[in-house]
Amino acid sequence: MVSFVIVSHSRLLAESVADFTRIMADQVTVIPAGGLEDGSFGTSYGLISGAIDKAYTEDGVLVLMDMGSAVMTTEMVLEAMADRKVKMVDCPLVEGAVAGTIDAAGGLSMETIYRNLTDSGYINKF
């Protein structure tokens, strides 16, 4: 089953998004990587890298991020693990996490979930 990592500048936001996915996809592993090590706002290379390690299985890990350094830092983490099945997804954080984990719980592959989340229209609100 595909796992997820939620990267945010805010520890609380990342934890809450991860928590929120449990309503409909409790069986999916979602690891938050929010804020800096001391809990302050920011993005941490170490926390992101550690979260991916924790979430990792051969089925792959999709990483969802908020903005700016969350994206760039994740990019650098992924460059250092080029041999692993990990992909960053450019999609809204909350909607993407909910829709993606439901897909994962349904047994869809990483490639399919990735395509769904980046296909415009899949998670539009209206």
Add this chain to the structure above:
Amino acid sequence: MNNENIIHAIDKMIDVMESQKEFLTELDNVIGDGDHGINMARGFGEINKKRDLLAVMDAGDMIKNVGMILVATVGGASGPLYGTAFMKAGAFLKGKEEIGFEDFLEAFQCAIEGVMARGKAAEGEKTMLDAMLPAKRAMEKEWNLTGDEKKSLEAGISAAKAGVEYTKTIIATKGRASYLGERSIGHQDPGATSFTFLLEAIASQI
């Protein structure tokens, strides 16, 4: 430039990032998330802790490791951006004992390309590139004209400062400041400012 000059330039960077911490944070408070000074001081503070390990490395490794420490510890956009810049420059300088000015310019070009690729940014978007690119052009021009390292760096610093001034006149289209749109006009870019401080630190050792 040899290893000794470079570690001294790094020492200067550590000092200036600590002394300008408040100023950079104030700039970032206005158009960003208010952490640039704190983040840069944290990153360079970590470099300071590993200073003795860095000092015995060859120039390329030293600069690359500075980049890796910044990526791991800065915690904001300047981490991956400056981190990539130093890592690219370090990779270019790998194995060189003595760094000539042409090597420096080439390494600087690698750093700029790294920042552009990492930030998906170009000149004129109110970022550090608005100081880096003019500085590169001015240094190259002066170097080709005079072959004088000191003069070339001075020209680079003047151009970087002019670039910082220019950032006051334009709208931010990258980073958190881009959400402010026109309200970002009138304020200088913190990244362009911190870059100018770093270039001054390098120039102090030539």
